[in-house]
Amino acid sequence: MNYKEYIYRLGKEDFYQFLLDYGKGVRLLEEGKEDVVFAVYEPLQGFEPVEVREIKVITPKEGFKPIALGEFVVLPPWLKPIFINPGSAFGTGLHPTTQMCLKAIEDFFVEGWSAIDVGCGSGILSIALKLKGANKVVAIDIDPQAVQECKANAKLNHVELEVYQEQPKDINQTFDFMVANLETHIFFEVMEDLVKLFEKRAVLSGIYKKDELREMLKLLRNYPLKVKRRISKKGWFCLIVDKI
Ligand SMILES: C[S@@+](CC[C@H](N)C(=O)[O-])C[C@H]1O[C@@H](n2cnc3c(N)ncnc32)[C@H](O)[C@@H]1O
Known part of the structure; x- marks a missing residue:
């Protein structure tokens, strides 16, 4: 799933005032002496973002991969394991x-x-x-x-x-x-x-x-x-x- 991240830069005082008014969390990227760079996940009315980035959000289905532990393989229940005894017939799944x-x-x-x-x-x-x-x-x-x-x-x-x-x-x-x-x-x-x-x-x-x-x-x-x-x-x- 793809979402957008909006990056803004504000002077320190403006940023802290904005944070109080905004009432939601922001992701702090850089806090300098004079200004602050931060990210939010929706565009802010009246402010020009310095950058808009695509960000990928991983769902549990995408994130949970099979884990091989010695003789054991741990699989989430939505995957469909296929057991193939390696032999001489074509079709191991590698091709x-x-x-x-x-x-x-x-x-x-x-x-x-x-x-x-x-x-x-x-x-x-x-x-x-x-x-x-x-x-x-x-x-x-x-x-x-x-x-x-x-x-x-x-x-x-x-x-x-x-x-x-x-x-x-x-x-x-x-x-x-x-x-x-x-x-x-x-x-x-x-x-x-x-x-x-x-x-x-x-x-x-x-x-x-x-x-x-x-x-x-x-x-x-x-x-x-x-x-x-x-x-x-x-x-x-x-x-x-x-x-x-
Ligand atoms: C590339 S392998 C595919 C194996 C497996 N289906 C896979 O996708 O990994 C092709 C297979 O087709 C068989 N084959 C070749 N000509 C055929 C035909 N005329 N009729 C039936 N099977 C054939 C071969 O013996 C071989 O096992």
């Missing part, structure tokens, strides 16, 4: 593409929707969808190791996922939401099948640098999709698209 998908799920997934996670890897995004209140999550991957690890991580997080070693073309169901953190060349191979999988919204991640983004946006023009938001991190792009 920018995964991080952007998690943020997109936080901001654009609607509680109660069904979802499919294409290229689930460790299952991190499927687990996040469940924690955000998905009524059903199907996770698919072509890599048998990823399927095994995704199932194990679902158990570890006490969430129910349907996990299959399948490709998008093998799935004969539709979902409200899809997340697909793949590589751009894979989108080119399977976009026709991906578009059939979701009815409302999708997150498409794994697009690297502006050239791939341009190609991807061009590809999307062939389908009934509208780009709702574009996010980027460390050269990677993630698109949130709506079916139209």
